[in-house]
Amino acid sequence: MAKVNFKRPLFEFISIVVAVVLAMALTEWRQNQLNRKLAEKSLQNIIAEIQDNRDDLAIDSAKIAADLRFMKAWITDFEEKSEKNDFSLNFDYSFLNRAALDVAINNQSMTYIDFEINMALAEIYNTQEFYSQKALDVFDAMGELTTSTHHPESAEFLAKVKGFNFQLGLVMGSIRAYMVETEQFLSTYNSEN
Secondary structure (H helix, E strand, C coil), rough: CCCCCCCCHHHHHHHHHHHHHHHHHHHHHHHHHHHHHHHHHHHHHHHHHHHHHHHHHHHHHHHHHHHHHHHHHHHHHHHCCCCCCCCCCCCCCCCCCHHHHHHHHHHHHHHHHHHHHHHHHHHHHHHHHHHHHHHHHHHHHHHHHCCCCCCCHHHHHHHHHHHHHHHHHHHHHHHHHHHHHHHHHHHCCCCCC
16 A cells, blocks of 8 residues: 655645635735825815815905995894995805716725824815705895895895895805814815825
């Protein structure tokens, strides 16, 4: 009876197992590197998007502040029965972009971005959504003003102006909140990239 040598097949088996495990580890490491690079690029795009949105809102906020000052003076003049200017407003609404965030969500790179950054981004985009909703409410209030059958010197018209003023104030508040949140975010995370 011949003696069977198990050392060589055992060595070959162990070599194959080690090679397969090393190949899998290398593939996983490479995929993690690609995912991190994708996450970094996604974060850079989100930061640029936030900055663009801030720039748009800075322009809008100056116009909205002027509208709010005008309405405050108009309401005061109305209530004091002083001579009023004709009522006119120029509300501007910027459509804030969220495409970079949507792409990052779709390509699943958000899972490779730090949890604290994800939380900060959630707050920023929630404030952005609130701004968008309140801006639509302003358009509704503006529509009520323009289609009002009440004379501009009636109490009903004054009530509509006050409602519009309230809605516009909410928009201005959401802009201020967005500016504060994004300023903190950009000062913390923009320098890291």
